[in-house]
Amino acid sequence: MLLATLAVVVAVLAVPSTAAAASVMSTRVLQERLAILGYLPGTGVDGRFGPQTRSAVIAFQKWEGLARDGVPGPRTRAALAVANAPTPRTRGPGTRVEVLLDRQLALVVRSGRVLRALHVSTGAKGSRTPTGTFEILRKSRSSWSREYKAWLPFAAYFVRGVAFHASARVPVRPASHGCVRVPTSNARWLYQTVRVGDRVAVLARS
Numbered sequence: 612m613l614l615a616t617l618a619v620v621v622a623v624l625a626v627p628s629t630a631a632a633a634s635v636m637s638t639r640v641l642q643e644r645l646a647i648l649g650y651l652p653g654t655g656v657d658g659r660f661g662p663q664t665r666s667a668v669i670a671f672q673k674w675e676g677l678a679r680d681g682v683p684g685p686r687t688r689a690a691l692a693v694a695n696a697p698t699p700r701t702r703g704p705g706t707r708v709e710v711l712l713d714r715q716l717a718l719v720v721r722s723g724r725v726l727r728a729l730h731v732s733t734g735a736k737g738s739r740t741p742t743g744t745f746e747i748l749r750k751s752r753s754s755w756s757r758e759y760k761a762w763l764p765f766a767a768y769f770v771r772g773v774a775f776h777a778s779a780r781v782p783v784r785p786a787s788h789g790c791v792r793v794p795t796s797n798a799r800w801l802y803q804t805v806r807v808g809d810r811v812a813v814l815a816r817s
Contacts, residue, residue: 669730674716697725705809706804706805707719710814717801732783734788740790741773745770747809750766750767754768764795770811775793777799778793
């Protein structure tokens with residue numbers, strides 16, 4: 612009887628808690644969770660912690676209100692183990708992009724469901740990304756900015772000269788001249804997903 616009781620106690624102690632299990636989460640399991648929740652595409656589950664996975668971790672941290680460092684530490688992994696997918700902030704049919712200025716996130720929504728949540732950087736102080744409801748006006752795989760003398764890859768304009776576009780530098784804070792910078796690893800997907808006429812909602816508070 613005593614041996615049976617001890618065996619049960621040992622078995623219970625051997626079962627890791629959610630936090631403990633999260634702390635030993637492998638890169639592949641981390642990626643699988645990020646993909647299930649909409650922060651990483653399925654093709655990004657490769658077992659290697661590269662730029663796309665880091666951007667997905669930052670997007671997750673932004674949504675969950677965690678430190679935005681791109682490092683899947685114990686708190687991030689514990690939150691990831693029990694997290695739910697992001698939810699849209701607005702309503703409507705079809706495909707739309709919600710830019711959440713306070714979280715520095717872009718939610719790509721289709722038929723009421725978030726397809727992807729993307730880490731972005733919007734306009735810095737003095738050149739804020741305008742708030743309101745807009746639509747994709749035009750797209751260009753490589754657009755030249757006359758004002759800033761720079762190429763904007765995978766640009767999708769939604770108001771005046773303001774566009775979503777690829778960038779090799781996407782800080783966790785607002786840092787652009789008004790555009791919405793998207794990590795290069797995600798910009799092509801966004802460009803291919805949105806169409807001219809799709810709605811864009813830029814929200815100051817989410």
